[in-house]
Amino acid sequence: MGVSTSSPDKGVALVTVDFPPVNALPVRGWHELADAVRAAGRDPEIRCVVLAAEGRGFNAGVDIKEMQREHDGTGGHAALIGANHGCADAFAAVYECEVPVVAAVQGFCLGGGIGLVGNADAIVASEDATFGLPELDRGALGAATHLARLVPQHLMRALYYTSRTATAAELQAHGSVWRVVPRDGLHAAALELAREIARKDPYLIRLAKAAINGIDPVDVRRSYRFEQGFTFEANLSGVADRVRDTFGKDSSGTERQA
Template identity: 30%
Template sequence: MTNLELDTVTVTQQGAVATLTLNRPDARNACNAQMCRDLLTATDQLGRDDSVHVVLVRGAGKAFCAGMDIKENKSLSSSDMLGRRALGFSAYAAIERLPQAVIAVVHGPSFGGGCEIAAACDFVLASAEATFCYPEVGWGTVGATQRLPRLAGTRMAKELLFTGRVFDAAEAKEIGLVNHVYQPDMLDAAVAGMAQKIAAAQPLTVRLTKRCLDQGVETTREGAMAIELLAIDENLRQTNWKDALAGFGNAGAPKGAPTTGSQS
C-alpha cells in the first residue's frame, strides 16, 4: 500500500485507487523545484506498487496547479533556469510513464505547468468551474509545445500558446484536453465511479492497453500492430483470459457485454 507525506505532494490509497495530491494550497499548488522532486519520488513508488490499479492526480485547495513557481524562478540564472525546466520535464514524464491508469481531476485553475501535469495523465475529468491557460509566451518563455498539439491539434495549440488566453472547461472538452465536465457537486462521485470501474479490470490488461496506445501513436501502423501483438502474447501468458471469456453472459459480466462474437 502506498501512503506518502512529502513536502509538496501527498499520496493516499483506498483499495486499488491511489490519490496523488499537489499540496501547496497557499501557493495555488505552483510547481517549484521541490514539487518536481516530490513528484519523481511519488511516481517512482506508485509505479512499483502492484496494489495500485488507478492513480488520481488532484490539487489541494482552490486550484489544481497555477503553473511554475514564478517567485522561485525570478532568482535563477539562465543556466539554472534551463536545469529547472529540465527537472519539470522529468516530473511530467514520470507521471506519463506510470504503468497504471492515471486520471487528472481538475477543479480550479490549471495554468502552464498545471496543464502539462494534466496532459501527462491518461485523461482529465474536470469541474465546470475549472479554467485553463498556457501563459508561457506571455512570460517570455517557451513551453507546452508537445503534448498540447497532440491533444488539440497544431492550429489550436498555436492559438492557445500565442495568445495565452484563459478558457473554460467546456472549451477544453471541445478541443480534446478534457474528457468529461461535471458540476462541482457531482465531480467527486463521477471520479470515484470511473476509478472503481477501471480498478476492477484486470490490471495487467489495462497496463498493456495503455502501453500499446502510448507507444503505438508514436510509430507507424505496422510498428503499432507489432506492439499490440506482443502485448496480446504477454496478456495470454500472464492472465486468466479464459476465465474472463467464460464470464461473458453471466451475472458478473459487464452490462451490455456481448455473449457471442469474435475477438480481434
C-alpha cells in the same frame, strides 16, 4: 503542504498536490510529484492513479518567484535549469506511469499543469476549470507538446500565441475531457472513473498502458525537450528576464494584487 498519496479505493492511488497559495510548484515540488506518481504506478496493488490538487486551482506552473530570487541573487540559471528538469521529470512520470492516470482538474490549469494533464490518460474537470499556456507572458516557452494533445492544431497555436485559456466545456467538446462536473463533485467523478479502470485485470491494464504509449505518434519526451531549448535561448538572450520583470505588474509598473 507538498505531495501526498492515499488509497481511497481498492486498486486506486490518489496523488494530491498542495503548494499554497496557487500550486505554483518549486523545483523540489516537481520532483516530489514525479516520485509519488512513479511509486504509485510501481505498486502491484494499484491499477489506476488519480492526480488531484488542493486549493483554488489545479496547477499554476512553475514558481517564477523562485527563479527570480535566485537569478537576482547570483545572476545564474540554476533555478531555471532545475525547473526545466523538474517539469520534464513530472511530465514523464505521468506519461510513463505503469497504470492509467486520471487528472482531476479544478480552477486554473496553467503552464506546467498543461504538461501534467496533457500526458494523463483521462481528464475529469470541474465546471470552473480553465486550461492555458501563459508562457509567452512569463518569458518562457514549452508544453505546446502537451496542449496539442488537448485541442486541435490551429486552436493550440492561437491559444499559445495569445496566452488565452480554454474552458473545461470547450475541451470536452474537442474530446479531451471525459466529464465536466460541479466542483464539489470533482473528486467523486474522478474516483468513479478510476474505480472502473481499476476493476480490470491488473496485468492486462499495465499491458494496455504500455501498448497505447507505444503507438503514440509523438515522442512527448523528445518533443518537450526540443521546446525547452528555446526557453534556454530566451533566457540567454535576456528577453526572458525582460518579460518576467513585467509579470505581476500592471501597465504603470505597479505590483498587481493577487
